[in-house]
Amino acid sequence: MNTTDIIVLGTIVAYLVVMVLVGLVFSRKNENVGDFYLGGRKLGPLVTAMSAEASDMSSWLLMGLPGVAYLTGGAEAGWTAIGLAVGTYLNWLIVAKRLRVYSQRCGAITIPDFFSTRYKDKSRALMGISAVIILIFFVPYTASGFSACGKLFSSLFGWDYHIAMIVSAVIIISYTCTGGFLAASTTDLIQSIVMTVALISIVIFGINSVGGVGNVIDNADNIAGYFSLSNIHNPKTGGADDYNALTIASTLAWGLGYFGMPHILLRFMAIKDKNKIKTSRRIASVWVVVSMFVAIFIGFIGNALSNSEEIETLDGTSSETVVIRISQYMSEHHAGLAIIAGLVFAGILACTMSTSDSQLLAASSSMSENILKGVFNLKMSDKGSMKVARTVLLVIAALGILLAWNKDSSVFRVVSFAWAGFGATFGPVMLTSLFWKRSNKWGAMAGLIVGAVMVFVWKFVIAPIGGVLAIYELLPAFICAIIAIIVVSLATKAPEDEITNEYDAVNIELRAKN
Numbered sequence: 001m002n003t004t005d006i007i008v009l010g011t012i013v014a015y016l017v018v019m020v021l022v023g024l025v026f027s028r029k030n031e032n033v034g035d036f037y038l039g040g041r042k043l044g045p046l047v048t049a050m051s052a053e054a055s056d057m058s059s060w061l062l063m064g065l066p067g068v069a070y071l072t073g074g075a076e077a078g079w080t081a082i083g084l085a086v087g088t089y090l091n092w093l094i095v096a097k098r099l100r101v102y103s104q105r106c107g108a109i110t111i112p113d114f115f116s117t118r119y120k121d122k123s124r125a126l127m128g129i130s131a132v133i134i135l136i137f138f139v140p141y142t143a144s145g146f147s148a149c150g151k152l153f154s155s156l157f158g159w160d161y162h163i164a165m166i167v168s169a170v171i172i173i174s175y176t177c178t179g180g181f182l183a184a185s186t187t188d189l190i191q192s193i194v195m196t197v198a199l200i201s202i203v204i205f206g207i208n209s210v211g212g213v214g215n216v217i218d219n220a221d222n223i224a225g226y227f228s229l230s231n232i233h234n235p236k237t238g239g240a241d242d243y244n245a246l247t248i249a250s251t252l253a254w255g256l257g258y259f260g261m262p263h264i265l266l267r268f269m270a271i272k273d274k275n276k277i278k279t280s281r282r283i284a285s286v287w288v289v290v291s292m293f294v295a296i297f298i299g300f301i302g303n304a305l306s307n308s309e310e311i312e313t314l315d316g317t318s319s320e321t322v323v324i325r326i327s328q329y330m331s332e333h334h335a336g337l338a339i340i341a342g343l344v345f346a347g348i349l350a351c352t353m354s355t356s357d358s359q360l361l362a363a364s365s366s367m368s369e370n371i372l373k374g375v376f377n378l379k380m381s382d383k384g385s386m387k388v389a390r391t392v393l394l395v396i397a398a399l400g401i402l403l404a405w406n407k408d409s410s411v412f413r414v415v416s417f418a419w420a421g422f423g424a425t426f427g428p429v430m431l432t433s434l435f436w437k438r439s440n441k442w443g444a445m446a447g448l449i450v451g452a453v454m455v456f457v458w459k460f461v462i463a464p465i466g467g468v469l470a471i472y473e474l475l476p477a478f479i480c481a482i483i484a485i486i487v488v489s490l491a492t493k494a495p496e497d498e499i500t501n502e503y504d505a506v507n508i509e510l511r512a513k514n
Contacts, residue, residue, distance in 0.1 A: 003338075004331050004332065004338045005156075005157065005331075007331075007338035007339060007342060008156070008331055008338055008339075008341055008342040008345060009157070009342070010342070011338075011339055011341075011342025011343060011345075011346060012342055012345055012346050012349065015194065015343075015346040015349070016171050016346075016349070018190070019171065019190075020171065020174055045271070045273070045276040045277070045279040045280040045283070046189070046279075046280075046283060047189050048267050048268075048270070048271045048276075048277075048280045049279075049280035049281070049283035049284040049287070052264050052267035052268075052280075052284060053088070053192065053284045053287055053288055053291075060415045061195065061291060061292070061295050062195065062198065062199070062295065062323050062347060062348045063148055063151075063320040063321070063323065063348065064320060064415060065077055065080070065081070065292065065295040065296060065299070066295050066296070066298045066299040066302065066320075066322050066323055067299065067314075067319040067320035067321070067322055068080075068299065068319075069295070069296040069297075069298070069299025069300060070299035070300075070302045070303050070306075070314065070319045070322045071233075071235050071299075071314075071315070071319040072226075072232050072233045072234075072235065073220065073223065073225060073226035073227060073228065073232060073233040074220075074226070074227055074228060074229055074296065074300075075225070075228060075229050075230070075231060075232040075243040076232060076243070076251060077296045077299065078229050078296060079229065079243075079248050079251040079252055080251050080254050081292040081293065081295075081296060082252060082255075083251060083252035083253060083254040083255035083256075084254050084255055084258075084288065084292065085255075085285070085288055085289045085292065086252075086255045087254065087255025087256060087257065087258040087259075088255075088258060088284060088285055088288045089281070089285045090255070090258070091258040091259060091264070092277065092280065092281035092284055092285065093281060094435075095259060095265070095268065095430065095431075095434065096268040096271075096277045096280070096281065097268075097274050097277045097510065098434050098435075098506070098510060099114075099265060099268045099269060099430070099434060100268050100269060100271055100274045100277065101274060101506055101509055101510055102114070102118065102434060102506050103269045104269075105502065105505065105506060105509075106118055106502075108269070109269070110262075110266070111130060111134070111262045111265055111266070111426060111430075112126075112127045112128075112130035112131045112134070113127065114269075114433075115127065115130050115429060115433065115444060116130075118433050118499075119433070119440060119441035119444055119495070119499060120441075120496065120498060120499055121441045124375045124377075125445065126441050126444055126445055126448075127375060128371060128375040129445060129448050129449065130426070130448060131371045131375070132371075133421070133422075133425050133426070133448060133452055134262055135396075136421065136452070137417075137418045137421035137422055138262075138396075138418070139396060139399050139400055139403060140400075140403055140414055140417075140418055141414070141415065141418035142396070142397070142400040143399075143400040143401070143402075143403035143404040143414070144404070144414040144415055144418075145172075145400075146165050146168060146169045146172075146400055146401055146404040147165060147404040147406075147407065147414075148348070149164065149165060149168030149169070149172075149349060150162065150164045150165025150166075150168060150404065150407060151320070151321060151324075151407065152164070152168075152324060152345060152348050152349065153167075153168065154407070155321050155324045155325075155328075156324065156328065156345060161407040162405065162407075165401065165404055165405075165407075166401060168349070169397060169400065169401050169404075172397075173393070173394065173397045192287070194343065194346050194347045195291065195347045196287075196291065197343050197344075197347060198323075198343060198344040198346070198347025198348065199291060199294045199295065199298070199347070200294070201340050201343065201344055202298050202301075202323060202326055202327065202344055203294055203297060203298060203301065205326070205330050205334075205337070205340075206298065206301035206302070206304075206305065206326055207301065209305060209310055209329070210301060210304045210305055210308060210310070215304060216297075216300050216301055216304045217300075219300075219303060219304035219307055219308075220300055220303070220304075223303070224238065224239050224240040225239070225240025225241065226240075226303075227300075228240070228243075229243070229248075230242070230243055231243055235315060246468055246471060247471060249471075249475065250471035250472035250474070250475045251472060253423075253472055253474045253475035253478065254419065254423075254472070254474065256423050256424075256427055256474060256475070256478050257419045257420065257422060257423030257427065257474060258423070258427075259423065259426070259427035259428075259430050259431055260422040260423045260424070260425060260426030260427030260428075260429075260430055261419075261422050261423070261426070262422065262426065265426075265430065298322070298323060298326070299322060301326070302314075302322035302323070302325065302326055305325075305326065305329070310329060311325045311326060311328075311329050312325065323344065323348060324345070324348065327341045327344040327345060328341070330344070416472070417455075417459060417473075419474065420455050420459070420472065420473045420474035420477065421452065421455050423474045423477075423478060424451035424452070424454060424455050424473070424474055424477030424478045424480075424481055425447070425448050425451035425452045425455075425481065426448075427451075427478060427481075428447045428451060428478060428481040428482045428485055429444045429447045429448055429451075429481075429485065432444070432447070432482075432485050432486075432489075436489075437495075437500055437503050437504075438489060438490070438494060438495070439485060439489045439495070440489050440492060440493065440494065440495045440499075441495075442488050442489065442492040443484070443485040443486070443487075443488040443489030443490075443492070444485065445488075446484040446485060446487075446488040447481040447482070447484050447485035447488075448481075449484075450477075450480050450481050450483075450484040451477050451478065451480065451481030451484075454473070454476060454477035454480045454481070455473050455474070455477045458473035458476050458477055459473040462476075
């Protein structure tokens, strides 16, 4: 290992040590399970905004999105980013404050708990179904994060992928398991700052290395369908394929996923002052738009660097390492920038860790609070609940490690499927539970089940048929779930007065504060 590698590694290690220390500091503030999973609803507007978006972006921001842009150009990456930007803003605008007020009135600390208390489901079936869905989609989502960490260290230092992946997972587990939600949210704020530094550093260095923005644009213009939103570059043929209106609509549907993301919705529930949500919305929206635009442009820069033979040509899933390749080029050819390169690598870790910690907490709460205590009605003290919560978190993390064992899996594709799963199940139920007084628990159950089933059916049965059916599974599954909720709710008994009175009380409180 040369001097540059030592500096890079030292920077990364320093960053990781800080993350673990944050976990230890906040471990003292977890007096009960409510603190561990929701931070006692004490988050300020800045932490709420940046932890929500950092936990949202994941390794997808510095690996998946630049990789897609590098390989196929602006169409898929661009329309995905536009959909996500709109979804982010609308989620903060229409869901955040209402969910904060409603969940506090219900006394809910998890999303399954909110659905159950919102509809007064004494059977706890709604809670159980919701918790199982979280486990089904969050475990592979978490695994993709572990995989991204393994790829990073394997690419950087030639370490064995599996060892690097396990070590990374252990670090994430350590501060999440000790510090809980407050630690995860605080580290997410720090990680969002590191991500921002990483994005800016790569763009400035990359543009200088390729000879200016003009050369990046000229390179894109010379590749068929690359610099277009209506065509997509086909790296196999070297030509351009049509990116039609239906495909664009299904790609924009990424934005629908926000309404069902448990790790983002939990931030809304945890904010200290619901009247500061407008501030959080502005911070979050600006950061998301800028960071995604920069990530896509990094893909363009990487392609220009490959064509000028500054970095190697990447294909398939290796395109997701484009940021790593640029950073390696930075440290190898400019020794004075080794610390900056180290921060970039730490930024990639930050993307991954900020999502993985939130996912682990959400999955853990689903098992311990919603299934063990909620569905099976196990009686535990606060101390016992904390032990169970941490034990479940460790078990889920272990499953994530097993699923991440295949180093050739695509971060973008795994995240895409899990995103569709949550968007099509929790999204429709969340929206109807907050905004439709006539919805009931039977409609909510139907929405969860139909949404989950349709994600799998469309992905693995219908989409492979091709043609107009080969669209992102989130859109058709979301529509089917909405229809199921409406039809079943109207076909079954209207909600009781207790439920509708609480709904009205929430509306009154929201109007009074506006």
